[in-house]
Amino acid sequence: xxxxxxxxxxxxxxxxxxxxxxxxxxxxxxxxxxxxxxxxxxxxxxxxxxxxxxxxxxxxxxxxxxxxxxxxxxxxxxxxxxxxxxxxxxxxxxxxxxxxxxxxxxxxxxxxxxxxxxxxxxxxxxxxxxxxxxxxxxxxxxxxxxxxxxxxxxxxxxxxxxxxxxxxxxxxxxxxxxxxxxxxxxxxxxxxxxxxxxxxxxxxxxxxxxxxxxxxxxxxxxxxxxxxxxxxxxxxxxxxxxxxxxxxxxxxxxxxxxxxxxxxxxxxxxxxxxxxxxxxxxxxxxxxxxxxxxxxxxxxxxxxxxxxxxxxxxxxxxxxxxxxxxxxxxxxxxxxxxxxxxxxxxxxxxxxxxxxxxxxxxxxxxxxxxxxxxxxxxxxxxxxxxxxxxxxxxxxxxxxxxxxxxxxxxxxxxxxxxxxxxxxxxxxxxxxxxxxxxxxxxxxxxxxxxxxxxxxxxxxxxxxxxxxxxxxxxxxxxxxxxxxxxxxxxxxxxxxxxxxxxxxxxxxxxxxxxxxxxxxxxxxxxxxxxxxxxxxxxxxxxxxxxxxxxxxxxx
Numbered sequence: 001x002x003x004x005x006x007x008x009x010x011x012x013x014x015x016x017x018x019x020x021x022x023x024x025x026x027x028x029x030x031x032x033x034x035x036x037x038x039x040x041x042x043x044x045x046x047x048x049x050x051x052x053x054x055x056x057x058x059x060x061x062x063x064x065x066x067x068x069x070x071x072x073x074x075x076x077x078x079x080x081x082x083x084x085x086x087x088x089x090x091x092x093x094x095x096x097x098x099x100x101x102x103x104x105x106x107x108x109x110x111x112x113x114x115x116x117x118x119x120x121x122x123x124x125x126x127x128x129x130x131x132x133x134x135x136x137x138x139x140x141x142x143x144x145x146x147x148x149x150x151x152x153x154x155x156x157x158x159x160x161x162x163x164x165x166x167x168x169x170x171x172x173x174x175x176x177x178x179x180x181x182x183x184x185x186x187x188x189x190x191x192x193x194x195x196x197x198x199x200x201x202x203x204x205x206x207x208x209x210x211x212x213x214x215x216x217x218x219x220x221x222x223x224x225x226x227x228x229x230x231x232x233x234x235x236x237x238x239x240x241x242x243x244x245x246x247x248x249x250x251x252x253x254x255x256x257x258x259x260x261x262x263x264x265x266x267x268x269x270x271x272x273x274x275x276x277x278x279x280x281x282x283x284x285x286x287x288x289x290x291x292x293x294x295x296x297x298x299x300x301x302x303x304x305x306x307x308x309x310x311x312x313x314x315x316x317x318x319x320x321x322x323x324x325x326x327x328x329x330x331x332x333x334x335x336x337x338x339x340x341x342x343x344x345x346x347x348x349x350x351x352x353x354x355x356x357x358x359x360x361x362x363x364x365x366x367x368x369x370x371x372x373x374x375x376x377x378x379x380x381x382x383x384x385x386x387x388x389x390x391x392x393x394x395x396x397x398x399x400x401x402x403x404x405x406x407x408x409x410x411x412x413x414x415x416x417x418x419x420x421x422x423x424x425x426x427x428x429x430x431x432x433x434x435x436x437x438x439x440x441x442x443x444x445x446x447x448x449x450x451x452x453x454x455x456x457x458x459x460x461x462x463x464x465x466x467x468x469x470x471x472x473x474x475x476x477x478x479x480x481x482x483x484x485x486x487x488x489x490x491x492x493x494x495x496x497x498x499x500x501x502x503x504x505x506x507x508x509x510x511x512x513x514x515x516x517x518x519x520x521x522x523x524x525x526x527x528x529x530x531x532x533x534x535x536x537x538x539x540x541x542x543x544x545x546x547x548x549x550x551x552x553x554x555x
Contacts, residue, residue: 002041003205007212009037010048010191014184014213017052020065027065031072038076044191044209049073051186101308102199110195113202115140119253120260125201125308136249143214147185150217153224154181181217188213265293267352271329272297274349275356279366280325287317288329289354300325314340321359328357333461333487336494336512342441343399345535346391346514355391360400363390363536371537391484391514392535395441401533408467408518409438411480415468420445422456422463430456436465437502443513445486446504454509461485463513478522486511 016030038045053069056062084094099105103125116131117124118140131137158178188210195206222239229235271294275286286295286302292309295302303312303320318340320326328341332348332355345363346355358366367390398405412418420434432453437444445465447454457463467480489495489510498510520531528544541554 001205002044003208005040006037006044006048006191007209009033009040010187010209011184011212011216013037013048013052014187014216017055017062017065017069018179018183020068021061027068030065031068031075034069034072035076038073039079042077042080043194045073045076047190047194048187048209051183051190055183101310103201103308105198108198108200110197110200110202113200114196114207117202117204120204120257122205122257122261123201123203125203127201133253136253139246143211143218146218146221147214150181150221151185153221154178154217181220184213184216268293269297270351271349271354271356272299274347274352275300275327278327278347278356278358279362279369280327284325284327285317285320286327286329288327288357289331289335291329294329321362325362326359329354330357331355333485336489337393342393343396344392345396348389348391358536360396360536364538367536389516390535391516393441394438394443394513394515396535397515397518397533398441400535401539404518404520404531404533404539408480408482408520411467411477412436412438415470418468419466420453420463421465422453423460424456425459434465437498439498439501443482443515444498444502445511445513446498446502447509447511448505449507449509451509454511457486457511458488461487465513478520481517481519481521482513482515483517483519484513484515487514 013030013033016026016033019026020030034045034049037048049069049072052065056065056069081091084091088094088097110127113124113127115137116127116129118137119132121129155178191213192207192210195202226232226235226239268290271290275284275294275298280286280298280300282299284298284300286298286300287304291302291304303317304310305312305314305317328337328344330337330346331353337344337346337357341357344357344359346357347363348354349356392400394405394409416435417433418436420432422430422432424430430453432451434445434447434453437446445457445463462483463486464481464483467482469479470477489498489512495510498504499506499508516534518533522529522531524543530542530544532540532542543552543554
């Protein structure tokens, strides 16, 4: 991350600026440091230069630094400016896009977000986490107090220096205390300003340049306090204890953050391995939740059509998906696929919280390859075997097998009540009546609040629902059974739309079905015929046969 290099450059820039009036080489170093900071992070280079430039214009002694203050940042920003015109159409357009990425640059009071993110997470966006370990944030809250003490001490020294100049004493031969103290503080404030007032999120690293600059006057204040103390040894020991405790607290935070980072990176690698087992090989594309780090570990590129990481348009994404392996990542059981992926096939990625949605053609190709491996005797690896239950929406079923889907939906539509099978807590089956609803390309399961079947599905989402066969005991029209996973829907807008369309008794539980299998059982010419469809596979037809004809498998 560039914040560390900005911090080092900011300290160096302030130091060279203070030496620029009397040392020619310092002006060259100042220009070089500002160019480097601006090249690494252009906005921070501007915020760092601003107070130095104002000081050089307003104070005659500092005016020799003006060429360096103008030339250095311009040299460092040349690449950024050229890229702005080449890729974005101009500086204004690039700034507008940057504002969109940041969630809208404007007035945001983010001091609280900076405090809450101090001990993690590494990126607090949106910053809605509670403050963790407030006792470890005392040092941060002490910074403003120590900074004010530094300014007060510098101003008091200035008053004493003036008295010396009128004959009350002899001034020491040194640089004035006010610039040495106030200039780093002002630069620290300007570098912190955009992160505290202009963006709506935070991260611990954002204020590293400000911490580095404030460390200079605060260190001077501590050194002065030790020298002025009646018992310098005792004060030095006390300060040593405080610093040791602070370092120990930071080590605890570092250890905790490192473990979190390792766990997170492990999940990304596990997801990437799952995608590779699903056939994603470079060149490939990953989009959706945490697409960027997962794509990196999978060797794929990433793209987003919305959000702060938006990098492409939907038509471009779909064109790429048509010519290279593509996966959409969504958190399992929480997010409904976007409209363009409603017919895509979902594969759970073992060891992670994500489902990988593959385009139908890509899923069929992978399933066919897996079937060829099994037929040839080279069975899939254990990793692949854990992903043998892909899911899709009812719209995905209808897109893959429209005639079969129409027939199944018609069978459910003939009667109001059907039979739902769920799993009890002890693993035994529970069979209960249920109404089903087809709406917006989805199969919905509505239930009374806190009913046993609803609680079953919360604990174990696997279900099977059998269409009402109607009166009689024959199989003239056949049976239809749908199996899959039920995802509870809690989004208020979705629940409200369902209630408006269906008007069920309220309150109610609402589940969206993710299909793993649709089976039609019928008698044809005295033979029992089973038609089975699974996501990513063609319909398989099994004719049970008779004494005169053996069973046959088709498809």
